[in-house]
Amino acid sequence: MEQDDKALIWDLPVRAFHWILAGSFTGAYLLAESERLRNIHVMFGYTVLGLVAFRLLWGFIGTRYARFGSFAFRPAQVLAYLRSLPDRARARHLGHNPAGSVAIWVILGLAVLTGASGYLTFNEIGGDVLEEAHEVFANAWLLVVFAHVAGVLVESLLHHENLAGAMVTGYKKGEAAAAIRSSAVGVGALVLTAVLGFWSWTLAGGGPAAAADSDDARPAQVAALDLVDDD
Ligand code: HEM
Numbered sequence: 340m341e342q343d344d345k346a347l348i349w350d351l352p353v354r355a356f357h358w359i360l361a362g363s364f365t366g367a368y369l370l371a372e373s374e375r376l377r378n379i380h381v382m383f384g385y386t387v388l389g390l391v392a393f394r395l396l397w398g399f400i401g402t403r404y405a406r407f408g409s410f411a412f413r414p415a416q417v418l419a420y421l422r423s424l425p426d427r428a429r430a431r432h433l434g435h436n437p438a439g440s441v442a443i444w445v446i447l448g449l450a451v452l453t454g455a456s457g458y459l460t461f462n463e464i465g466g467d468v469l470e471e472a473h474e475v476f477a478n479a480w481l482l483v484v485f486a487h488v489a490g491v492l493v494e495s496l497l498h499h500e501n502l503a504g505a506m507v508t509g510y511k512k513g514e515a516a517a518a519i520r521s522s523a524v525g526v527g528a529l530v531l532t533a534v535l536g537f538w539s540w541t542l543a544g545g546g547p548a549a550a551a552d553s554d555d556a557r558p559a560q561v562a563a564l565d566l567v568d569d570d
Pocket of ligand 1 (some may be wrong): 353356357360361362364365394405434435436438439443447448484487502503506517556
């Protein structure tokens, strides 16, 4: 392999999914205690659920490294990978590595649990127990995200490769033969359009984030966003 060889690894839907998920999780977490911006917190929660539903589908029909088959590692492979970490010459993974794959499965699982418990709590189903569970899931998710980001940093340092940058551009060091042929731009554009449309709808006062408790949520939201004049 030439030093400068670059291969397209992450298609646009995976990259859009990743950064919108990261942003939505961060936004929802930061706004978790705000009564005034409750609907924005809920908007991010719905976004997470929608994104995960899309990702589950894309894991079957997406491009090579997006498909679940490319990151279905056995526990023994994960252990072998972790043991090999000090050895710089160990096999490099172009798609997800075995340890990263575990974090991804856990993140997807916690996203569903956090989103679902939040949905039920917002709709006043399940009471205090589910509200508590929602908080526990969100905090567990935060811990896994820290581990995920630390793992990305370690792997980037060991392989002298900017993996976060690769999640932005889609390209990693690699031979052309290993690259995916298409970035699936059309599907990526659909994901982006759906998310931006949903966010605009919510910010304009509509959508499920406002509907469940329209008496309380709308005035708070309108005041917060300064969308209407009182006159
Ligand atoms: C600055 C923060 C972050 C960076 C730099 C980062 C970077 C990355 C990178 C490089 C990968 C590919 C991993 C690999 O090579 O195996 C990845 C995958 C992933 N990350 Fe992150 N990440 C960040 C934050 C987050 C957050 C906050 C979440 C969840 C809320 C998240 C969820 C995921 C998921 C689910 C995948 C799998 C993507 C897929 O296959 O669809 N990441 N991340």
